[in-house]
Amino acid sequence: MSISRLLDQLAIQAGVALAEKSLMLATAESCTGGLVAAAITDVSGSSGWFERGFVTYSNEAKSTMIGVPAKLIRDHGAVSEEVARAMADGALLNSRAQVSLSITGVAGPTGGTPDKPVGMVCFGWSNRITTRTDTQRFKGDRAQIRRQAAEHAMRGLLELVRNEA
Numbered sequence: 001m002s003i004s005r006l007l008d009q010l011a012i013q014a015g016v017a018l019a020e021k022s023l024m025l026a027t028a029e030s031c032t033g034g035l036v037a038a039a040i041t042d043v044s045g046s047s048g049w050f051e052r053g054f055v056t057y058s059n060e061a062k063s064t065m066i067g068v069p070a071k072l073i074r075d076h077g078a079v080s081e082e083v084a085r086a087m088a089d090g091a092l093l094n095s096r097a098q099v100s101l102s103i104t105g106v107a108g109p110t111g112g113t114p115d116k117p118v119g120m121v122c123f124g125w126s127n128r129i130t131t132r133t134d135t136q137r138f139k140g141d142r143a144q145i146r147r148q149a150a151e152h153a154m155r156g157l158l159e160l161v162r163n164e165a
Contacts, residue, residue, distance in 0.1 A: 010154035026097035066090030088124030
């Protein structure tokens with residue numbers, strides 16, 4: 001069962017765009033827990049353009065699986081553009097992919113703070129040359145925030161791939 005028709009459509013579009021440019025994707029997901037990877041692998045033929053996905057839910061997983069420095073997490077918090085950047089870069093360094101996306105945030109309903117409220121999600125997209133980050137604040141319950149985050153990450157991926165030479 002699909003979590004979102006839009007997410008399914010974005011995964012298909014990403015597959016077409018990645019395949020056209022012979023690019024492979026790696027993902028590093030925290031608060032979405034693999035939703036992007038699941039949507040991608042629902043697409044027939046995704047093995048031609050999806051290299052691997054990391055679900056790095058804990059801070060330790062971010063450090064041990066994809067090399068996010070523990071000091072970076074301590075200094076900025078797991079939900080930060082700095083960590084999202086390091087996650088995207090780490091997904092590339094620990095894979096054969098040429099492009100990556102990362103997601104880290106507070107899906108709720110608990111865990112929010114005044115500085116990092118429920119619904120705050122940070123993103124990273126990388127192509128081994130440059131890494132772009134973004135922060136969004138989504139509204140809704142846990143499932144809605146996670147879905148919106150996955151959709152936003154896929155839109156950013158499409159932008160990255162379509163601008164790829």
